[in-house]
Amino acid sequence: MRFPDASGRAGFTAIEGVSFSVADGEVVALIGPSGCGKSTLLNIGSGLYASSSGHAFVDGERVLGPNRHVAFMLQKDLLLPWRTIAENVALGVEIQQQTKRECARRASDLLRGLNLADFAAHYPHQLSGGMRQRVALARTLAVDPSVLLLDEPFSAVDAQTRISLQQDLAQTLKHAGKTALLITHDLLEAIILSDRVLVMSARPGHIVDEITIQIGGRDDPMRRRQDSKIAGYMARLMERLEIARPALSA
Template sequence: MIRLQFDKVSKYFPPVRGRRDSEGVQAIKDVDVAVEDGEVVSLIGPSGCGKSTLLNLGSGLDRPSGGNVFVDGQPVDGPSEHVAFMLQKDLLLPWRTIRKNVEFGQEIRGLSAGERRDRAMHFLGLYHLDGFANHYPHELSGGMRQRAALARTMMMDPDVLLLDEPFSALDAQTKMVLQADLARTLQEEKKTAFLITHDLVEALALSDRVLVMSRRPGRIIREIIVDIPDRNDPMKRRQHERIGPMMAELMSLLDISKTAEEMAA
């Protein structure tokens, strides 16, 4: 069963009115992606290729200018309770305690205070944050804050998780710990995830498939099936012998050496 589908999706941003130097931008063009139930698919591509645009379309925060987005076979026409997203910024509200932040989404959905509290404590425990329920975000480290953001996302019990470079602001070690937390959760809860990332190893370590996007206007130019075991254990997967060759292939697809030359010139 297909959970998340982009069907010939295009997005054009018209020029800003009243600004002479502003030009329209074709962010993405005819993107076809289908993510099966329980699958983790990563999307990589050069910066500015429209990856985040795709995520906004998937979460219903923005509408495509062409094509259709489906979640569970239903066309997306606004934010859906089956979809939750997580960004590079933790977006914790500084005036709320960690528990209140984790409860935030369900509070808006109107879940009763008692039930909200119990569920929030459950998820905080799951991500080793139960000792910090009554702390404010500024009192936590970057890694802990991002774990709180993950708890808030999982608290919504979404079918589909949209992740936009969720760990790119973290240091290398913290990142690996959080990747492991995420991989474990995705496996245990059998969630479907669409992960946008710059980090090639992260894409390979966490996903079943990696999609490569071209420069703007973004199109999917390649799909790599990551048929390596241990999707729930990225630490182990990182060390697998086939990660190296796959990295090499991704690097050539992304023209990384060419980009480096252009920048040097």
């Protein structure tokens, strides 16, 4: 997936001259201050909104609109309350006109993989926030996209649930060999889940740093959390994001 020199606008210039690419099977985290246009990038990548200049490419094809290569997942689970969990997971597959049996098969496979098989017939309101987010992940994976765009997927769940969701996500991405662009506010999450971290500046956003994470075991963020190199990466990110500087110095 490539973003060669994309600029996006929504009444204002949200991002400018952003250019990067994500290799097949790579997980790249994108981090930056609020309103730096991270979500704009995601919208351009998923084809929901057109960029004002520049383009996004997925699998060598220019993104002209929503397409089957890309699927996204947001902070909100966006589960449909009138569908059971299995039916929610199958939403995308169903829209893409797969047979009923194929929809059911993919849903049950994914739910089993994410330890949700017992809840297939439940309705969303019967599940906790963390479980619902896991269902949203299953729904994203069900359409078998080559690229996943994840926009702060775990920022609405509690800290402990987040750790286990991160673990699930990392293992699923690794085993399925998916490419992912993870947008997050959480510095630690960016480091432990990705191969590479891109740092964006304030609006109009552009990329100010690129850090390759040299810690092994991307499919095991729980272990990565405890690695001694974490502190160094954190310090560098904080410096790049100008977090250390007192914001309200008199």
